[in-house]
Amino acid sequence: MKRRDFLKKSTGAGLAAGAAISFGRHGKLWANTGERVKYDMVAVMGGNPDAMFDIGIQELGGLSTFIQKGQKVLVKPNIGWDVIPELAANTNPLLVKRTIEQCFRAGAKEVYIFDHTCDNWVNCYKNSGIERAAKDAGAKVVSGDTEKYYQEIEIPGGIRLKRAKVHELLLETDVFLNIPILKHHSSTRMTGALKNMMGVVWDRGYWHSNDLNQCIADYALFEKKPDLNIIDCYNVVVKNGPQGVSREDVVQMRSLILTTDWVAGDTAASKMLNIPTEKIEYIPMAHKLGVGNMNLESLNIRRIKM
């Protein structure tokens, strides 16, 4: 290469690079996409559910990293059981409330919540305290109790679960926040982020009769994945899950896990419950399908104690 050519080419490259950088910056200014998420996971311990969420989401760059102005947001808590908040069978209402408030602060146009409950949905919504909390925060509380709201989708690559009927809100919203509660579970041993998706589908019975663990893992292949998983580990049902029978089943762990990788989130959660991760079969299955990473050592985790 001649010196002249070298100079020409390097000048060109330099200009292009400079332009790219400056455009990039401007692009960020306009689109408000923020910086890239620095951490794969943020875990917070020792505070109240709402305070832990505030700190955790700040570490991830704020909810505005995930939500753009005018977008519709679906917040999907676990409201599966007709049980009071102290028994921790449903996501902590304080956490749900703060999440919704932060969604609006980040510019969300609408926030919706729903769950396909196991117990009577009216009682679940009411007695879990979530309906009140969500409405106070300004969210729309929607029923998940009739098949009419569910639409058939395909799950490409699913081993046992190839299609499912999911709630229309999942398809119609722009941002999806998965906000499960960590609990012991009688048959899968643990319920967290991945298993919370049993509340967005209509036919759970199919999952139960067609290799429950594989179906849970398969569902994670569906294109509409959570933009953020917020795993409530404040009060944790450590036995007799997923409903719990009495207060003896609940241990106060005062923790919260925020992550974009739900397999990693569930892996961390399994350690909170002190269950060997490979025993919760859907976690290694989901890892194998490539929908997330269960090797926490390879992830950038921020741990905060309040």
Add this chain to the structure above:
Amino acid sequence: MRSPFLRSFRIFFSAIIFICFFIVFADFTNLIPAKYINILLSLQFISSVLKYYDLRTLLSAGFAAVLILTLLTGRSYCSFLCPLGIGQDIFSRIGGRIKKKFRRFGYKKPYTVIRYSLLVITLTVTIVWGVYLLTLLDPFSIFGRFMTFFAKPVVILLNNFVAGILGKFDIYTLSHLDIGGFHLTAYSIPAGFFILVGLLSLTRGRLYCNMICPVGTLLGLLSKVSLFRIKINKSQCSKCGLCSVGCKSSCIDFLNSHVDVSRCVDCFNCIKICPDKAISYGFVNVKRKVHKTDVKKRKFIAASLAMLFGLPYTARSQDKKTLVPTKASTVKEEKTCPVCPPGGNSIEDFNTDCTACSLCITACPNNVLQPALLQYGVKGMMQPVMDYHKSFCTYNCTVCTEICPTNALHPLVLEAKKLTRIGKAIFIKDNCIVKTEKTACGACSEACPTKAVYMVPYEGNLVIPETNNEICIGCGHCEFACPTTPYKAIFVDGLPVHEVAQKPETEKSDIVTPVEFPF
């Protein structure tokens, strides 16, 4: 009293009563607290009699108030308080719109034999045997079934229609609801009665009340000695016959200036119609007539009584075998006994008190109560039975026990209901997914509110259900949740006599509040 205001008052009052009953039955949101519903129900004659028979409290003696009211005013109950009667008035009006002839009644002779036979038959069957005939003929129960089977679905359809429109505008205050519906055969009785009562009221005014309804006939007997009644002032009457034509009960014999009080339902239409102002409602001195004994009539009554005393006993002995539980099969899901709702105490008790008004069926937030076909035997048809293939009994709910108008379901406080065992879960291992498919399931254990169904280690990493009947209350959530078909791998067999379950106990876990992240 000659004021046309009487009629307006009757229409106004009965409209309110009818709307209240309509709301109580069609309300799918459980908006109205049980105590208000109970006030409304307390004056329903048959329900109140049965409730009083059970409780013997002054508050449950609404029927006595009705009897006193009848002795004072005649059959005003039929026009003011009976929802089926008010409903018939509405139908009769509609009939008049369809064909003028349907509103031109005219005096007719009473169907004496039919109505008194039906009254005697109903009374006898009820006293000797149980409520089984009342189940069919109690006007309130008939009305309740009409509402539950036909009116409520229409209301839900309307709700869904509005909810659909609102949904388009992103408003979710109303939710789409499933209509539910019952087994097709269950519709036969309410449909049959709907045709009967509907056609009669559409074309013949209050003929059903004056020919078939046992409450109408009974109150009609009492009203023969009532203090207030409709009377015709002979000196003012020009015998135009308008009153007779306009009388829904066909009970005004204007030629003889006579009103058959046993059929008059105090609708006060005649007062308004009369151009001579000859008809009034007021205090009447009962003249004692000397009766001739009708030997034929007495023979007939005696014969039918004799027949009726025999009939129930034969029927009873035939029916009994359906309720004796036999040992359950372990392979097929074979129920030996139906599951009767909580508060029923025992199936026998329940069957003898329930008139199948279906208020509990429509009030159940989970739609687990279904009208029975032959689960309880012929005599328990249309009474509510738990159907765990359709739904399950919500742990935190006592609605059905709170609103039962006849006390067939005794009120239960929540803590007592949570320990009321109405059936027992039976696990069929050979049907279970965990055994047949060798994959995890546990839907039953997940659903169990007391953890009477729990999981124990099975092959490899698998866990399989096991049951603890000491703490099982038979709510049926396990059976409902079980995904196997056609037979469930776990089902609830009803208990003929309800039991008290033990309280579920748990110990503290060894997992403690963490101080460090375990990851």
